[in-house]
Amino acid sequence: MNTYEKLVKDFEKKVLAGEKVGLTKAVRIKCLDYMGYQPNEVRACPNKDCSLYPFRFGKNPFYIMSEKRREAGKRAGERLRKFRLG
Numbered sequence: 001m002n003t004y005e006k007l008v009k010d011f012e013k014k015v016l017a018g019e020k021v022g023l024t025k026a027v028r029i030k031c032l033d034y035m036g037y038q039p040n041e042v043r044a045c046p047n048k049d050c051s052l053y054p055f056r057f058g059k060n061p062f063y064i065m066s067e068k069r070r071e072a073g074k075r076a077g078e079r080l081r082k083f084r085l086g
Contacts (some may be wrong), residue, residue, distance in 0.1 A: 004037040028058030 011029045033042035042056050054061045
């Protein structure tokens with residue numbers, strides 16, 4: 001059993017146990033399962049007509065980050081850089 005097959009099996013156990021799972025993560029897992037647990041095959045998926053195709057990397061490609069959240073991320077990055085530099 002390779003790492004990705006284990007990832008899929010663990011995810012299935014979570015779902016069956018009633019744990020809440022994210023939709024984009026579920027799509028990523030489905031694509032891995034469908035493509036024989038090979039992430040390179042998911043990346044090279046030829047089926048562009050599939051409704052799951054845009055979500056196959058486990059991210060929502062249509063998500064637009066708000067300006068407020070973007071600024072908060074920048075401030076957090078600046079604090080982290082200052083912390084690392086001393």
